[in-house]
Amino acid sequence: MASTARTAPNLKFSHMGLSCKDVVPMEAFYTGVLGFTVTDRGFAEGMDLIFLSRDPNDHHQIVLASGRPDEMPANTRHPQFGPSINQISFLMGDLADIRDMHTRLQEGGASNIFPANHGIAWSIYCHDPEGNNLEFFMDTEWYFPQPFLIPLDLSKTDAELYELTHDIAQSQEGFVPYPEWRSRIAKKMTPFVAPTKPLAN
Numbered sequence: 001m002a003s004t005a006r007t008a009p010n011l012k013f014s015h016m017g018l019s020c021k022d023v024v025p026m027e028a029f030y031t032g033v034l035g036f037t038v039t040d041r042g043f044a045e046g047m048d049l050i051f052l053s054r055d056p057n058d059h060h061q062i063v064l065a066s067g068r069p070d071e072m073p074a075n076t077r078h079p080q081f082g083p084s085i086n087q088i089s090f091l092m093g094d095l096a097d098i099r100d101m102h103t104r105l106q107e108g109g110a111s112n113i114f115p116a117n118h119g120i121a122w123s124i125y126c127h128d129p130e131g132n133n134l135e136f137f138m139d140t141e142w143y144f145p146q147p148f149l150i151p152l153d154l155s156k157t158d159a160e161l162y163e164l165t166h167d168i169a170q171s172q173e174g175f176v177p178y179p180e181w182r183s184r185i186a187k188k189m190t191p192f193v194a195p196t197k198p199l200a201n
């Protein structure tokens with residue numbers, strides 16, 4: 001049977017690693033500005049390795065590793081996005097967290113800071129110290145087909161942003177409350193089943 005005709009394998013996305021020109025300022029940014037904890041560090045295969053997490057269930061969510069070439073080509077379409085990694089995105093709790101992160105990014109040396117309203121999400125994009133494009137976002141309560149992007153005006157109050165975005169979302173073709181879209185798309189997905197048995201009896 002073709003693999004595409006079988007049930008999807010049991011997996012979920014877990015973590016990622018970034019090759020770095022200099023892991024020292026990258027560690028300072030990811031711990032100091034984003035609040036990650038260094039869970040382990042070491043040297044292997046010629047690389048400095050720094051394991052970062054914000055969740056005790058994940059030994060590492062991000063690995064910083066040395067070995068990135070000094071020069072990398074730019075994205076050929078848009079300078080905000082990387083030549084290989086388009087975005088690395090962090091879910092935040094609410095608009096107050098997003099506003100707080102906006103300030104922290106400005107104080108913490110991030111560049112290319114760009115608040116964006118996707119209608120289905122409120123976001124801030126920025127570059128980390130090595131130019132990787134990060135996104136800090138929260139979902140709204142509404143879905144409509146993507147992509148959609150207008151600037152997110154953080155001088156507006158939460159209530160103003162809610163009303164403005166709700167109005168935009170409702171005027172789009174394909175608008176549905178987000179929970180409705182989620183139950184629709186869930187039918188196409190095979191959820192990961194976490195193991196419950198001990199490894200050995």
Ligand SMILES: [Fe+2]
Binds near residue numbers: 087089135
């Ligand atoms: Fe995104």
